[in-house]
Structures are given as C-alpha cells and as structure tokens.
C-alpha cells in the first residue's frame with residue numbers, strides 16, 4: 587500500500603493515540619497488518635534474541651471478550667488517584683488536557699471491541715518482580731517493535747492507541763487467546779482501525795528543558 591507523504595520527523599511527531607477518530611466500519615486488510623509487522627520486527631532486541639510474538643485478533647467473539655476485560659480494568663483504573671483525569675486537576679494548562687485524554691479514553695473503553703483488529707504484542711519469558719536490569723532488557727526487547735508497528739500503521743492511514751490496562755487481567759486474556767501464560771508475557775493491547783482523516787498534529791508536551799539533563803542530573 588502507498589504510504590502517507592510524511593517526513594520522518596512529521597511521522598514521529600504526529601503519531602497520536604487515536605481513539606475517537608477510528609473508523610470501525612472499515613475492515614483492515616491482513617496484508618496491511620503484515621506490512622506493519624514487517625517494519626516492527628526491524629526493531630532492536632537484547633542479544634538479538636527476537637523473542638517477540640504478535641497475536642493479531644480479528645475474530646469478533648475474541649475481540650468482544652478482550653473488550654470486556656479491558657472495560658472492567660478501565661473502570662477500576664478510572665477511580666485510581668493516578669488516573670489521567672485525576673492528576674493535574676488544578677493545573678490550568680495540564681488539567682484540561684488530562685480531562686480530554688480521559689474523555690477520549692472513556693470512548694475507547696466503550697468501543698474497544700469494535701476495532702477490526704486488536705494486536706497483542708508478547709514476549710517470551712516473564713520478569714514479574716525481577717531486578718531492573720532484567721525487566722529493562724525484557725521490555726526493551728518488545729516495546730520498540732510495538733512503537734514501530736504504530737508508526738508504520740500511521741504511515742498507512744491506520745489509527746492505533748497504546749493500551750495496557752487489560753494486563754490487570756492478563757491471565758484471563760491469555761485464556762481467551764490460548765497464550766501460554768507461564769512462558770509468554772503480554773506487553774500491550776493495541777486497537778487498530780483506519781483513522782478518520784490523516785491530519786494529526788504534534789501534541790503539547792512538558793517543556794524539554796524541564797526534563798533534559800546534560801552531563802548529569
């Protein structure tokens with residue numbers, strides 16, 4: 587498929603969490619998902635181990651089951667002090683942005699199962715409770731590939747959104763998809779659909795100077 591005419595910097599700065607602008611009525615071709623996954627597996631992995639697996643869920647019954655799990659987790663998250671809508675509530679700049687994120691997240695929770703494709707990226711091994719060095723190399727060997735998938739998807743007019751909340755019930759999701767839970771860890775749940783329009787913009791972020799440290803903290 588022909589890709590959008592975006593420079594690398596435009597692609598990197600306009601790949602947004604697409605929730606309300608997903609076109610649930612348009613199917614996503616298997617070949618496009620394969621193209622995005624071909625880009626994903628160009629990402630680096632520790633020791634070049636390539637222990638990743640990508641479960642592509644199109645079956646309506648399984649999407650419904652995953653959507654139900656996600657919504658249950660989302661309802662728990664919503665009440666937590668750290669939830670998007672509950673942090674920075676008194677900040678005149680960040681407060682309204684967080685409220686918008688929460689409304690958008692509410693919408694996704696209602697509609698997750700309607701996305702024609704749900705991608706569950708996985709990695710061999712589990713690092714639950716392991717030291718930082720192990721978890722950094724474990725997740726660092728999967729998550730760059732996931733972001734590459736999302737960039738490749740954006741270039742092909744697809745919208746995606748990184749989500750992790752279903753992992754509150756990871757074992758249950760593993761049961762739905764037949765993933766061997768003891769040996770394979772899920773890293774995310776990524777809804778994929780054609781985006782309504784392609785005109786995504788760079789997002790407001792904390793100023794770089796607040797977070798960059800030259801030559802030490």
Ligand SMILES: Cc1cc2nc3c(=O)[nH]c(=O)nc-3n(C[C@H](O)[C@H](O)[C@H](O)COP(=O)(O)O)c2cc1C
Nearest residue numbers: 601602603604687691694747748749750751752789
């Ligand atoms: C590790 C991680 C976990 C996330 N989990 C969720 C989630 O469970 N549900 C959701 O709606 N968005 C989730 N997001 C998306 C963020 O809310 C989103 O990236 C953020 O609001 C910034 O929006 P932007 O990506 O469009 O700039 C997650 C993002 C990351 C990186």
